[in-house]
Amino acid sequence: MQEINDRFELLLEKVKKANLLADENIIRSAFDYACGHHEGQLRKDGSPFVSHPLATAEIVADLGMDTDSIAAALLHDCIEDTGATFEEIKKLFGRAVADIVEAVTKLTRVPYTTKEEEQIENLRKMFLAMAKDIRVIIIKIADRLHNMRTINYQSEKKQREKAFETMEIYAPLAHRLGMARIKCELEDLALQCLDPVGYREITEELIARAQTHENFLIHIKERIGVRLKDAGIEAHIDGRVKHIYSIYRKMYNQHKAMYEIYDLYAVRVIVKEMADCYNVMGFIHDLYKPIPGRFKDYISTPKPNMYQSLHTTVIGREGMPFEVQIRTWDMHHMAEYGIAAHWKYKEGITGALGLEEKLEWVRRLLEAQQDTEAEDFIRALKIDMFADEVFVFTPKGDVINLPAGATVIDFAYAIHSAVGNRMVGAKVNSRIANYDYKLQSGDIVEIMTSNASHGPSRDWVMQAKTSEARNKIKQWFKRERRDENVARGKADLEAEMKKHGIPHGVLGNEEVLAGVLKRTSFLSLSDLYATIGFGGMTATRAANRVREEYLKTREKDQTDKDVLEKHAAKPHRPRTSVTGIIVEGIDNCLVKFSRCCSPVPGDDITGFITKGYGVSIHRKDCTNVVAARRHHDGEGRWVNVSWADEITTAFEASLEISARDRDGLVMDIARILSDIKIGIRSMNARALGDGYAAVSLIFDVRDVTQLKTVTNKLSQIQGVVEIMRRTGL
Numbered sequence: 018m019q020e021i022n023d024r025f026e027l028l029l030e031k032v033k034k035a036n037l038l039a040d041e042n043i044i045r046s047a048f049d050y051a052c053g054h055h056e057g058q059l060r061k062d063g064s065p066f067v068s069h070p071l072a073t074a075e076i077v078a079d080l081g082m083d084t085d086s087i088a089a090a091l092l093h094d095c096i097e098d099t100g101a102t103f104e105e106i107k108k109l110f111g112r113a114v115a116d117i118v119e120a121v122t123k124l125t126r127v128p129y130t131t132k133e134e135e136q137i138e139n140l141r142k143m144f145l146a147m148a149k150d151i152r153v154i155i156i157k158i159a160d161r162l163h164n165m166r167t168i169n170y171q172s173e174k175k176q177r178e179k180a181f182e183t184m185e186i187y188a189p190l191a192h193r194l195g196m197a198r199i200k201c202e203l204e205d206l207a208l209q210c211l212d213p214v215g216y217r218e219i220t221e222e223l224i225a226r227a228q229t230h231e232n233f234l235i236h237i238k239e240r241i242g243v244r245l246k247d248a249g250i251e252a253h254i255d256g257r258v259k260h261i262y263s264i265y266r267k268m269y270n271q272h273k274a275m276y277e278i279y280d281l282y283a284v285r286v287i288v289k290e291m292a293d294c295y296n297v298m299g300f301i302h303d304l305y306k307p308i309p310g311r312f313k314d315y316i317s318t319p320k321p322n323m324y325q326s327l328h329t330t331v332i333g334r335e336g337m338p339f340e341v342q343i344r345t346w347d348m349h350h351m352a353e354y355g356i357a358a359h360w361k362y363k364e365g366i367t368g369a370l371g372l373e374e375k376l377e378w379v380r381r382l383l384e385a386q387q388d389t390e391a392e393d394f395i396r397a398l399k400i401d402m403f404a405d406e407v408f409v410f411t412p413k414g415d416v417i418n419l420p421a422g423a424t425v426i427d428f429a430y431a432i433h434s435a436v437g438n439r440m441v442g443a444k445v446n447s448r449i450a451n452y453d454y455k456l457q458s459g460d461i462v463e464i465m466t467s468n469a470s471h472g473p474s475r476d477w478v479m480q481a482k483t484s485e486a487r488n489k490i491k492q493w494f495k496r497e498r499r500d501e502n503v504a505r506g507k508a509d510l511e512a513e514m515k516k517h518g519i520p521h522g523v524l525g526n527e528e529v530l531a532g533v534l535k536r537t538s539f540l541s542l543s544d545l546y547a548t549i550g551f552g553g554m555t556a557t558r559a560a561n562r563v564r565e566e567y568l569k570t571r572e573k574d575q576t577d578k579d580v581l582e583k584h585a586a587k588p589h590r591p592r593t594s595v596t597g598i599i600v601e602g603i604d605n606c607l608v609k610f611s612r613c614c615s616p617v618p619g620d621d622i623t624g625f626i627t628k629g630y631g632v633s634i635h636r637k638d639c640t641n642v643v644a645a646r647r648h649h650d651g652e653g654r655w656v657n658v659s660w661a662d663e664i665t666t667a668f669e670a671s672l673e674i675s676a677r678d679r680d681g682l683v684m685d686i687a688r689i690l691s692d693i694k695i696g697i698r699s700m701n702a703r704a705l706g707d708g709y710a711a712v713s714l715i716f717d718v719r720d721v722t723q724l725k726t727v728t729n730k731l732s733q734i735q736g737v738v739e740i741m742r743r744t745g746l
């Protein structure tokens with residue numbers, strides 16, 4: 018503990034020296050508070066826990082961050098690991114510190130698992146969105162840096178997890194914020210966990226060649242130094258081998274051995290004035306032969322992360338290429354510390370800047386930059402600045418990206434319309450939440466669904482923020498209402514027909530149906546039902562039309578019989594037919610396959626002579642046929658029909674599948690049909706309630722045998738309970 022106290026005093030000295038505005042009291046009391054709260058806690062390596070927040074604060078202080086950041090760094094694990102609360106920290110250290118500590122805590126709780134690239138990008142954005150204040154990210158990066166430096170004490174599994182997360186989240190964030198030094202260290206530490214063999218190979222080779230590298234760099238530094246001195250340019254020159262992960266990446270990407278790597282070395286020339294940068298460039302090109310196309314002016318066009326320097330690659334002794342980076346001290350600090358350097362710079366000059374002013378600067382700078390990489394960067398930071406998006410988690414840890422103001426309803430429909438339509442409740446961060454709860458970045462949202470759900474409520478349209486959710490809700494109402502209305506209309510009409518003594522099933526008579534539809538101007542019987550159900554037409558009026566049409570057909574029965582007899586007199590009975598149907602006693606008559614039962618070759622069939630539509634073909638077991646016969650409807654108009662011997666056309670068959678509702682049910686059906694080369698004409702799925710769904714299927718088949726094959730295949734699909742051919746309406 019004594020050692021820790023000494024380290025703290027050293028930190029305080031450094032902070033006071035670097036920043037005249039630093040508030041020693043706040044930093045000291047934050048340290049005392051952290052010591053008190055972490056008392057008795059130990060790190061994995063056996064040291065007192067408080068050594069970790071102290072180390073984090075040291076990194077943050079080295080970056081030149083302000084008092085609030087240093088205090089928050091000292092306190093960053095208090096809410097998570099000790100009894101400290103937001104309120105208490107706010108009371109003791111002020112709102113700003115408390116906000117930062119709370120945001121860091123939230124980020125600590127973000128679950129992380131290795132994911133696809135898109136998810137990782139969302140996670141990075143989420144970090145920025147949740148942070149709200151860029152200082153939160155800087156502290157979080159410092160926290161991670163210290164944890165990575167001491168990762169050896171963790172289990173191997175944990176090491177790999179943290180290393181992945183570091184590589185995928187923290188190093189890219191550090192890069193975006195221009196914190197090159199920390200980014201490189203994070204990458205090297207992570208690589209050491211992820212590929213210890215590869216890491217060791219590179220370090221061993223670097224050590225083996227250390228003397229060569231050293232000599233090479235010394236020679237270059239001397240040569241450049243002398244030349245610049247002669248020219249009267251004051252410059253600091255240093256040279257180094259690039260960091261291990263960048264070598265590793267180049268070897269991996271370019272499939273090269275280390276000695277084949279193009280630019281292993283980087284020499285830095287740091288000068289006072291920007292004008293000198295270009296002069297130095299001239300001298301260097303004079304001393305060494307430049308490689309064409311390798312000169313980059315990041316001074317006139319800074320990198321998206323604010324990096325500025327001149328880069329050139331030249332050929333040194335023995336044909337060895339090396340990169341030279343030329344920059345001013347300001348640019349150098351920006352390159353090393355990125356956004357943190359700016360923090361320091363601004364605060365030093367103008368005193369305590371408001372957060373808004375600081376963000377304003379970043380915003381301006383970002384907007385001034387173009388090119389695609391810059392756009393990504395701007396987008397990433399804008400989330401922080403402009404807060405127009407929220408990022409929330411599914412219970413599985415997937416990140417869902419929604420516009421700011423999105424509610425639980427938007428989330429549910431973003432997962433799947435079936436989830437939204439069956440939502441009966443929602444939990445946000447394990448607590449029951451209202452449907453209109455506005456989601457916050459980092460929320461973990463769980464939607465509770467039930468098959469007993471009666472579907473969305475009308476209010477949801479207003480409570481949803483995304484048009485996607487709104488459209489899905491509206492769609493549901495359109496579809497669901499229709500089914501309801503059809504059912505109600507059918508019941509009403511049938512009751513009314515019964516009252517008037519009209520035989521049940523008379524609408525199965527095609528002629529009656531055609532007449533009724535024509536007179537009521539509907540395209541289908543279900544449209545008629547829907548309108549009755551909706552109240553657009555009274556059941557009485559519809560029933561009257563049905564009765565009139567029904568009576569009409571009865572009057573004409575006699576005439577039809579005559580027609581039939583006349584035709585029956587003809588002796589010729591061909592066994593082929595373009596339609597595939599042979600009608601007893603009638604040659605080449607118009608044939609129509611009824612849609613109510615969709616007969617296919619091999620079915621037992623019967624024909625009904627309609628007026629004007631020719632003979633309509635039904636299956637003998639069609640409910641309409643059975644009902645009509647029972648009621649003696651259309652007596653004398655039924656005619657024997659049979660299938661022709663040679664049939665070349667395909668026939669429309671329809672199946673009704675009942676199955677336990679599950680994801681992928683419809684996909685499975687479609688896949689099986691496509692596997693056996695069956696063309697689907699239409700497929701309609703709807704929920705039956707109680708976890709069951711019905712799928713109506715219309716497709717082309719040759720005959721009953723093929724239809725049986727299809728039925729067999731479909732019945733093997735997981736969850737399928739029953740498959741029926743459609744008969745009747």
Ligand code: MN
Nearest residue numbers: 069093094160
């Ligand atoms: Mn920590």
